[in-house]
Amino acid sequence: MRRLLTAINRRMMKLLIALALIAYVASVWGNFVNMSRSIQENGEQKMEKKIEEVIAPLRDKIRDLEKSFTQKYPPVKFLSEKDRKRILITGGAGFVGSHLTDKLMMDGHEVTVVDNFFTGRKRNVEHWIGHENFELINHDVVEPLYIEGLAKRVGARLLLASTSEVYGDPEVHPQNEDYWGHVNPIGPRACYDEGKRVAETMCYAYMKQEGVEVRVARIFNTFGPRMHMNDGRVVSNFVLQALQGEPLTVYGSGSQTRAFQYVSCNLLSSPPQGNPEEHTILEFARLIKHLVGSGGEIQFLSEAQDDPQRRKPDIRKAKLLLGWEPVVCRVGHKLTLYVRCVYTVYTWYQK
Numbered sequence: 366m367r368r369l370l371t372a373i374n375r376r377m378m379k380l381l382i383a384l385a386l387i388a389y390v391a392s393v394w395g396n397f398v399n400m401s402r403s404i405q406e407n408g409e410q411k412m413e414k415k416i417e418e419v420i421a422p423l424r425d426k427i428r429d430l431e432k433s434f435t436q437k438y439p440p441v442k443f444l445s446e447k448d449r450k451r452i453l454i455t456g457g458a459g460f461v462g463s464h465l466t467d468k469l470m471m472d473g474h475e476v477t478v479v480d481n482f483f484t485g486r487k488r489n490v491e492h493w494i495g496h497e498n499f500e501l502i503n504h505d506v507v508e509p510l511y512i513e514g515l516a517k518r519v520g521a522r523l524l525l526a527s528t529s530e531v532y533g534d535p536e537v538h539p540q541n542e543d544y545w546g547h548v549n550p551i552g553p554r555a556c557y558d559e560g561k562r563v564a565e566t567m568c569y570a571y572m573k574q575e576g577v578e579v580r581v582a583r584i585f586n587t588f589g590p591r592m593h594m595n596d597g598r599v600v601s602n603f604v605l606q607a608l609q610g611e612p613l614t615v616y617g618s619g620s621q622t623r624a625f626q627y628v629s630c631n632l633l634s635s636p637p638q639g640n641p642e643e644h645t646i647l648e649f650a651r652l653i654k655h656l657v658g659s660g661g662e663i664q665f666l667s668e669a670q671d672d673p674q675r676r677k678p679d680i681r682k683a684k685l686l687l688g689w690e691p692v693v694c695r696v697g698h699k700l701t702l703y704v705r706c707v708y709t710v711y712t713w714y715q716k
């Protein structure tokens with residue numbers, strides 16, 4: 366009897382051990398299956414991420430290509446590799462910069478626009494987005510020497526867009542390249558005027574020290590489409606005021622003069638750059654009033670401090686050396702083409 370019981374116990378023991386073994390193997394197997402499943406899932410996720418990283422830029426390229434097939438661009442000349450230049454324009458989405466971008470793109474060059482869009486607008490260059498010769502970079506070029514260093518590294522020529530404001534309230538008339546100017550260094554316009562003067566100084570110092578080729582264009586009162594409506598300049602102010610039937614605000618007596626230049630005339634020359642047709646601001650106010658047909662009166666406000674009294678570029682050198690002179694705004698008889706230009710701005714604002 367006892368033997369029988371011991372035999373049964375032994376069998377039970379064996380059975381229990383066998384069952385425990387099976388349970389253990391099953392749990393190890395379960396863990397193994399779970400582990401390999403999660404390894405597989407992790408691996409798949411990583412793989413998917415990698416594939417996505419590779420595909421994303423390709424997808425963007427395809428989208429750009431599709432766009433370039435469907436989008437119509439302004440006509441672009443074909444230039445051979447030898448003649449085609451690679452040009453970087455800082456502030457290329459701004460008023461003057463975007464017109465320069467248009468000109469260089471249409472001439473067949475490769476243009477990279479860098480703009481921080483503080484005052485520039487993407488819409489000024491959107492008609493080039495996707496074009497194989499065009500690149501738009503949102504970036505803040507806070508350090509001018511960065512651009513000069515870049516020019517040195519790649520052996521590029523640097524063009525600085527300066528301004529007639531470097532002459533301040535000039536004592537020499539008209540203003541030529543050799544005139545050093547008459548700026549009040551602590552006046553309300555000083556930051557802009559002296560800022561541009563320092564930019565010129567740095568470019569020339571860099572040229573002498575590092576041998577970088579430098580050009581400076583001193584741009585005189587330029588106007589045209591894509592100008593900011595409310596930056597306070599006289600063309601936009603008068604056009605807007607006239608359109609809204611408000612009085613045209615003339616600062617001072619209006620006897621101060623400017624020589625306005627249409628933006629497209631601007632892009633073909635060297636310093637100083639402008640239209641030598643000089644008009645008083647009062648004359649200009651009357652012209653806009655007449656053009657827009659507004660009933661608004663001319664309102665005389667107090668004179669702006671340090672306002673240059675006479676300004677007109679001496680373009681003899683540009684004419685002699687480059688054969689350049691403004692075409693759109695030069696007037697054979699008083700105000701004909703000039704009127705046309707102002708009218709262009711007016712219709713642009715109406716849009």
Ligand SMILES: O=C(O)[C@H]1O[C@H](OP(=O)(O)OP(=O)(O)OC[C@H]2O[C@@H](n3ccc(=O)[nH]c3=O)[C@H](O)[C@@H]2O)[C@H](O)[C@@H](O)[C@@H]1O
Nearest residue numbers: 528529530584585586587598599602614615616621646669
């Ligand atoms: O293009 C240039 O060379 C420079 O000209 C302008 O400076 P400014 O000549 O004073 O141009 P506006 O602000 O358009 O003023 C022109 C004249 O119109 C007068 N003005 C302006 C605005 C206004 O509502 N009424 C008015 O009588 C001003 O007092 C000034 O005599 C710009 O401010 C500069 O950015 C630019 O570099």
